[in-house]
Amino acid sequence: MSTVILENQHDTSKITLRLLEKTELFVSLTRRAFIQWLTTNVAIMGADMLLSPLHSQDNPKLLPAPPTLMFHSRHRWLLPDIINWLIADGFTGITYLDLEQALQEKISLPEKPVIITIDDIAMDKGNPNFETFAAMQATLVQANFAGVFGVITRPDWQQADDRWGQVAEWTQQHIELATHTATHRVLDNPQWTNDDYDLEIAASAQMITDYTGQPVKTLITPYGSGYQQQQNQTNPAVVAACQRAGIRFVVGIVEGRQPLALNPAADDVLYMGRTVPGPDDTLSGAQAGIANWIYWSGEQLRN
Ligand SMILES: [Zn+2]
Numbered sequence: 001m002s003t004v005i006l007e008n009q010h011d012t013s014k015i016t017l018r019l020l021e022k023t024e025l026f027v028s029l030t031r032r033a034f035i036q037w038l039t040t041n042v043a044i045m046g047a048d049m050l051l052s053p054l055h056s057q058d059n060p061k062l063l064p065a066p067p068t069l070m071f072h073s074r075h076r077w078l079l080p081d082i083i084n085w086l087i088a089d090g091f092t093g094i095t096y097l098d099l100e101q102a103l104q105e106k107i108s109l110p111e112k113p114v115i116i117t118i119d120d121i122a123m124d125k126g127n128p129n130f131e132t133f134a135a136m137q138a139t140l141v142q143a144n145f146a147g148v149f150g151v152i153t154r155p156d157w158q159q160a161d162d163r164w165g166q167v168a169e170w171t172q173q174h175i176e177l178a179t180h181t182a183t184h185r186v187l188d189n190p191q192w193t194n195d196d197y198d199l200e201i202a203a204s205a206q207m208i209t210d211y212t213g214q215p216v217k218t219l220i221t222p223y224g225s226g227y228q229q230q231q232n233q234t235n236p237a238v239v240a241a242c243q244r245a246g247i248r249f250v251v252g253i254v255e256g257r258q259p260l261a262l263n264p265a266a267d268d269v270l271y272m273g274r275t276v277p278g279p280d281d282t283l284s285g286a287q288a289g290i291a292n293w294i295y296w297s298g299e300q301l302r303n
């Protein structure tokens with residue numbers, strides 16, 4: 001059985017993470033960066049994920065969770081390199097809307113699907129980052145690659161109708177708009193009432209639909225909140241709010257790599273994780289994140 005081996009080099013400031021067998025990736029990181037990276041990418045994946053017969057060969061009613069990358073506006077200049085590599089490696093971009101269709105067996109996914117998510121776009125007037133996100137969207141569309149933008153709706157800010165018009169056009173170019181909530185606060189707040197959750201989730205989703213016509217099926221949670229790792233569950237208040245809003249996917253960071261059961265119930269809310277382009281925003285970090293994802297998801301056992 002293949003395994004992840006941590007080789008402590010003679011140079012104690014460096015650790016090499018070596019993924020054996022299926023991948024030739026070697027990522028050399030500083031110790032601090034490595035531990036940080038490990039925290040978000042490896043340590044969080046329990047061994048139990050490998051113990052159950054999750055991969056689709058054993059159970060045709062399961063669909064592997066597509067590897068998913070998380071980007072922000074600072075990755076504008078990294079994104080083209082990563083998209084080029086993904087294409088060269090045979091990956092095809094999909095959205096959560098595609099994934100929902102595939103889970104309902106209405107479409108089949110490409111052989112190597114990947115989900116590109118880009119967080120924190122907002123369409124309030126004068127928002128200085130909008131053009132950066134628009135450039136990232138252009139990178140995707142020019143490469144014929146699908147992607148998902150996490151929208152902070154900021155309802156109390158004056159909205160730029162022309163920007164909303166622009167993102168409405170994106171939804172015709174294989175770009176999904178997910179809600180990234182109204183005000184980008186941590187969702188695990190015991191003081192919050194249902195109304196608070198509805199303002200952050202349902203009202204935000206509805207605002208996106210009102211401006212663009214696209215139904216919102218995905219919540220990307222701020223700071224990876226909404227997933228209770230110790231209990232291994234999505235925050236029940238978040239699940240209930242998503243059910244009220246007709247949202248199918250809660251997207252955080254940790255875990256959420258397990259294969260998904262086909263034909264989920266109409267009100268099932270599925271949690272999915274994401275990985276990052278390494279601790280230092282590099283192509284090799286993204287490659288390692290995807291290799292790890294495929295490894296830990298059990299997908300590698302298929303061949
Ligand atoms: Zn965010």
